[in-house]
Amino acid sequence: MEKNNADPHVIVVGAGPTGLMLAGELRLGGARVTVVERLAEPTGQSRGLGFTARAMEVFDQRDLLPRFGTLEKSPMGHFGGVQFDYTVLPDGHFGARGVPQSLTESVLEEWAVELGADLRRGWELLELAQDDDGVGIVAATPHGVQRLRADYLVGCDGGQSGVRKAGGFDFPGMPATRGMYLADVVGCDLRPRFLGERLPGGMVMAAPLGDGVDRIIVCEHGTPADDRSSTPSFAEVADAWERITGESIHAGSAKWVSSFTDATRQVGEYRRGRVLLAGDAAHIHLPAGGQGLSTGVQDAANLGWKLAATVAGWAPPGLLDTYHDERHATGARLLMNTRAQGMVFLGGAEADPVRAVLTELIGIPEVKRHLAGIVSGLDVRYDLGGDHPLLGRRIPPRPLAGSAGGTSTTRLLHPAQGVLLDFADDPALRAVAAGWKDRVNVATVTAEPDAGLGAAAAVLVRPDGYVAWVAGGAEDLPAALGRWFGAPTGSAAP
Template identity: 40%
Template sequence: MHDVVIAGAGPVGLFLAGELALAGCSVLVLERDDALSSPWKALPLGLRGLNAGSAETFYRRGLLDAVIGASRADATKVGAAPGAVEAPAPRDVSHFAGMGLDAADIDVASLPYRLPSPAMEGFMTSLEAVGTVLAERAAAAGVHVVRGAAVTAVTQEDESVVATAGGQEYGARWLVGCDGGRSTVRRLAGFDFVGTEPLFTGYVAQVDFADPDPAKLPFGFNLTANGMYLRTPFEGHLGMMDFDGGAFDRSQPLTREHLQDVLRRITGTDVTLNGVHRASSFTDRAMQVTTYREGRVLLAGDAAHIHSPLGGQGLNLGIGDAVNLGWKLAATVHGTAPEDVLDTYTGERHPVGAAVLDWSRAQVATMKPGPNAPALRRLVHDLMSTPSGTTHVHRQTTGLFHRYDLGGEHPLIGCTAPDFRYEDGTSLGKLLRQGQGVVLDFSRDRALEPAARRWNGRIRYVPGSPRDDLGLSALLIRPDGVVAWAGEHPDDRVMFERAAARWFGSAED
C-alpha cells in the first residue's frame, strides 16, 4: 500500500508527487494517457503562462532554470526565437478582458515587503516543457507513474482508499484527484461541483491562413463587436471566443468551414483558412467544488475548479494548490501534523480559487458583445489605466499577493515570504529547496535558537543578518514559502512557539 495515490500526471499531479516524495512519502501516479508528449501539450497548442508566483515556487524547489530551459527548447522546435518564451522588461501586466496594461503604471510603493528575486517576473512556457521537468523530478525521487491507467472506481475505508484503474486495484492511505476539469475522481468520490454556466464557446486551433499577413488579422488579443480573437507569434496559432452561450462546445465536428465562418463573423473580414491541423473547443463555465476534501480523497488543480482560460490563471492556480497541499499531506502521513492541518488546505485554497473564478467571470462579462459593451469597455479600460487600477490588476494576476487568513496582525503573515538574501550567496529560495519549514533569526544573540531546535528535522534554523531585513527580527516560514509568523522584537519567543506548534506539531523535549 502506498502512502498516496495521485490520479493524473499533468503538471499539478507531478508537482504534488514530487513534493510528497521530497518529504519521504511513497507515491504512485495513475495517468489515463499513454504518452507524456502530445501536440496538445507542446507549442503552440500547449502554450501557457507562468505567473511570478508559480515561477517563485519553481525557484524555491530548484526547478526554475530547468523549466525556463525546457521552455526555450520547446520554442526552438517550432521555429520561434529562443527568447520567445520570456517577456521583455518591463513586462506588460497581463491583460484584463483582452485589454493590455503598462507595467510602468504599477504603484510599487504600495507593494510593501518585496525583495528582488530571480522569479519576480513570469514567462511563457508549454505544458510539455513543465511536464517534462516535473516528470524527471518525480522519477528521480522514486515516484512510479503508471500510464494508460484511467481510474474507474474509488472505494474509501476508515484508514485507506482504493482506486481501480486498468482492471487493477491500487490501495493507499490517501488519494488525490489531479485528473482535470472532467475529473473522474471528483465524480466517483461524490464532491459537489457548483458554479455558473457558459456565455461563449471558445476555440483554439492550429491552422493555415490563405493570407497570413498580420495587417489583416493583427497579433494579440483583438476585441470586436462580435467576440474576440487571438493570434500569437507562433505560426497558425489561433484562438476565438464566440458568444453563443456555449452551445457549440463539443456538440459538432470542428470543421474548417465552421472555424472559418466563426472567424469571419468575429473579425468582420473575408479571411480564408486553407486548412486546419488541430482544433478543440472550450467554454467559460466556472465551477468549483464546495470542499477540496471528502474523507481520504482530495482534489487539486482543474479537478477542483474550472473556468475560462482568460488571464492564464488555470495552471498557476493548480501549482498553488499542489505546493499548499504537499507538505500538509506529507506531515499527516508521517503523523507529525496537528490534527486539523489538512483541513486548512480547503480553508486556504478555496477562497483563492473562488477569486480566480470571479476574475474570469468579470472578464467575460466585460467582453460580451452588445449595444452597451463599448461603453463598458471604455470605462473599465480608463479605470484600469490609472496607477491604482494597474496595480490592482498586477496584484490579482501576479500570484505574489494572496494572503491566507492565518491570524496575527503583521501584514506579512499569510503571504509569500520575500526572498531574503545573505552576503554568502544564501537566499530564502535556496533554503526552501528541501521542503522544510525555515526559521530566519536576524537577532544578534540568536534569541530563537533554543526554541527552534526543538522542531529539528521539521524546521530549519537559520541565524544571521540578511542584506535587508525589512525591519523584522525573525520569521517562521512554512515549506510552501508562506510566512506563518513574523516578529519585530527579539523577545517574541512565545509567539514563535505557538505558531510553530500550530503548523509543525508538538516540539521535541
C-alpha cells in the same frame, strides 16, 4: 482490499502540471506516491503558454526554473484586454510568456520521477472507494483491470474530473454562456492580434508561436455553449474565423484543435475524508493569462507538504484542513476575476461602457496594483490570525548573507522544509527551534535594509514559502512551531 507496505501513501490521479507538481512535493516530504494517468503518452498539446509571477516563484523555490531554459518575463499584461504595466508591484510582472504547457509538464515529470514518484500511464480510473483506513481504486490498464490502495487520493484530473464525480463532490457555479475554439494553425498567413480583436461577429486572437505556427482563439457570438464530446474540425474553426473577420484561412491546417467555454464552477469542499481535489478538478473558469495552470501549481505546493506531514505522522491536528481553508478562498478570487475579464473582453457592444470605465480606472496607480496582484497571484495572503504585513504572505525572493556565505530566501526553501530566518543572531530562538530540527532549518542571516522584510528580528517560513510567524507578534515561537510543525522531537505525538 488491505493496504500493504509496498502500496503508496498517496495516489495522485492525473499527470498534468498540478498532479506532477504535487507528486514532487509529496516526495520531498517523504511520502510514497503513485501517479496514475489515463493517457498512454503526453499529447504534446499546449493550451497554456506560460505561467504567472507567483507560479515562477513556486518553481524557483524548488530550483526548477533552470530546467526551463531562458525564460522571458513580460512586464506588460492586461485585465480584460486593457493593457498596463505589471511592474507597478514590487517583484511584479505578468509572468513567463511563451512556455508551452508540454514543456512545463515535461520538466515537472522529469523532476517528480527523479525524486521517486511512480508514474503509471494508461491507467483509467473506473471506481474509487474510501473507508476509515484509506482509499482504494479500480483502474483499466494496459495489463487489464488493476487495483491499488493508499492512505489518501488526490484528484488532479482536470475539469472533467472522474475523481470529483466518483468522490461525490458538489460543483456549483455558473453554466457556460458561450463556446470558443482554440487551435494551433499553419499556413494561414495571419496578422498578429496579440490581445484579441473585437468585431461585430465576435472576438478573434492570433499570436505567432514560431516555426510558422500561430495560436488562434475564435469566439463567435451565438456559438452554442454546450460542452462538446467530440473534437471540432479545423473546417469549423475556419468557417467561424471567416464569418467574424471576412478572411479565409481554409487553405491552412491545424496541428490540433480544441474547444472550451466560459463555464465557472468550484467545488464546495476541497477535501472529503481521504479524497482531495486540486487544480482544474476543483475549479474551472475562462482561460485568462495562464492563471488556471498557475493556480493548480500553487494548490499543489500548498497541499503537498501538509499531506506528506499527515502520512508521516507529525502533522498537528487540523493541518490538512487548512488546505481547503486557504486554497478555496484563493480559487474563489480566481473565478471572480476570470469571469469579470470574460464579461469585459468577450462581450459585444453592450460591454463598451464597462470597457471604457475600466480603461479609465486602470490609469489610477492603486487600481493597477490591485488588478496586477489579482492576476499575477502576488496578492495572495492567508488569514493566519495576525496583522504584521508579512504574516500570511509569501516570503519575498531576496538575497541573504550568512556565515556560510551568500544565499537567498528562495534557495533556503529548496529542501521543502520549514525555515526559521534568524536576523538578530538570537541563540534563545535557535535553542527553541532545535526541538523541530528534523522539520525546520534555522538560518542566521542578514538582509539589505530595503529587502521588504519589515525589519523583523526573526521570521518562520512554511515549506510552501508562506510566512507563519514573525517575531514580536501575538503568538510566541513555540506555539507557531507547534501549530504548523507538530510536537517537538521526543515529545508525545499530536
